[in-house]
Amino acid sequence: MVVDVPLADEAVDELFRALADPTRRDILRRCSAGEPSVSRLAQEYPMSFAAVQKHVAVLERAGLVTKERRGREQLVRTDAGAVGRARQALDELEATWRGRVDRMSDLLAQGTERAKSSTTRGAG
Amino acid sequence: VSVTSVDTDYDELTITLIADFDAPIDRVWELWSDPRKLERWWGPPSYPATVEKHDLSPGGEVVYLMTGPEGDMHYGVWRVTAVGSPTSLEFTDAFADQDGTPIADMPVSEVSVRLTERDGGTRMEMRSKFESREDLEKWLSTGTLEGQQQAVSQMDALLAG
Numbered sequence: 352m353v354v355d356v357p358l359a360d361e362a363v364d365e366l367f368r369a370l371a372d373p374t375r376r377d378i379l380r381r382c383s384a385g386e387p388s389v390s391r392l393a394q395e396y397p398m399s400f401a402a403v404q405k406h407v408a409v410l411e412r413a414g415l416v417t418k419e420r421r422g423r424e425q426l427v428r429t430d431a432g433a434v435g436r437a438r439q440a441l442d443e444l445e446a447t448w449r450g451r452v453d454r455m456s457d458l459l460a461q462g463t464e465r466a467k468s469s470t471t472r473g474a475g
Numbered sequence: 476v477s478v479t480s481v482d483t484d485y486d487e488l489t490i491t492l493i494a495d496f497d498a499p500i501d502r503v504w505e506l507w508s509d510p511r512k513l514e515r516w517w518g519p520p521s522y523p524a525t526v527e528k529h530d531l532s533p534g535g536e537v538v539y540l541m542t543g544p545e546g547d548m549h550y551g552v553w554r555v556t557a558v559g560s561p562t563s564l565e566f567t568d569a570f571a572d573q574d575g576t577p578i579a580d581m582p583v584s585e586v587s588v589r590l591t592e593r594d595g596g597t598r599m600e601m602r603s604k605f606e607s608r609e610d611l612e613k614w615l616s617t618g619t620l621e622g623q624q625q626a627v628s629q630m631d632a633l634l635a636g
Contacts, residue, residue: 440611441483444584444603445490447519449478452494452599454516455506456477459498 369413374398375406379429382416383439388424479598488605496597500590503597504561507531507588514539522549528575531558537566538575552577553586564588582610 369375374396381387381395393403407427410416419426482491496503506512510529518524518541528538537553552571558564565588570581577583582605589600605611 440605440614441485441488441490444614445481445483445492448490448492448601448603449481450519451516452478452492455503455599456494456496458506458512458515459496459502462498462502 365413369409369415372406375410378403378406378427379410379415382427383429386426386428388426389418390424392427488608488611490603492601494599494601495593496599498597500561500592500597503590503599507564508560531555531564533558536575538571548573550575562590582614584610584614
């Protein structure tokens with residue numbers, strides 16, 4: 352008997368469920384910037400170790416992170432290859448510079464406003 | 476809004492960004508050459524920058540400090556390699572200790588900036604390059620303050636859509 356299960360859709364559901372929670376998104380962010388242990392992650396949130404462990408388990412089921420035991424610690428890392436990480440770094444560098452350009456633009460606009468207001472005659 | 480284009484080259488580990496500002500070249504140059512102005516845009520709002528040393532001449536250094544929400548301090552240093560006021564600037568940007576000495580084994584990026592006049596405003600072309608993938612990875616694990624905020628908000632947008 353063949354049961355036609357749309358596996359892809361289930362995987363997508365899992366992924367979105369995993370990402371729907373702000374704590375899990377934050378855990379993911381921390382794991383993409385390093386390889387924190389579960390206990391170190393637990394220190395970052397006002398919740399129990401067990402609760403953090405559950406969040407990590409949800410991310411793991413969605414294929415977003417993997418856990419690796421090292422000594423007495425369980426390290427959590429995003430499940431992406433080196434190329435993916437380089438890509439992510441460049442994307443973040445891009446975001447950094449976009450932010451800088453936005454602030455430069457704001458500063459230049461502020462200067463213009465001041466210059467304008469000092470020479471404004473009447474309305475308009 | 477000012478960013479006209481961004482070209483990310485994943486093989487060359489380079490980002491080329493073009494931005495158009497509605498201001499004359501001299502004013503855009505001041506954002507780089509005046510330390511009080513530079514510190515108002517270099518760091519993201521949650522990690523404001525303080526420029527402690529600012530010598531924009533070939534061989535000169537710019538030492539800056541970024542302070543995080545928990546009082547965490549991150550020093551960085553530019554080593555200026557070329558300056559053509561008010562239209563060009565090249566430097567390396569490195570993580571530093573509080574004396575402005577680059578920290579060994581931390582990622583270094585090469586930045587070059589060109590300003591040209593365009594339609595009464597200024598076009599800025601900025602190129603940032605990493606030496607190696609290893610540098611990029613290290614940078615990712617240390618200095619991605621702003622990018623992460625953005626990445627998270629993009630995720631939020633994805634979920635909302």
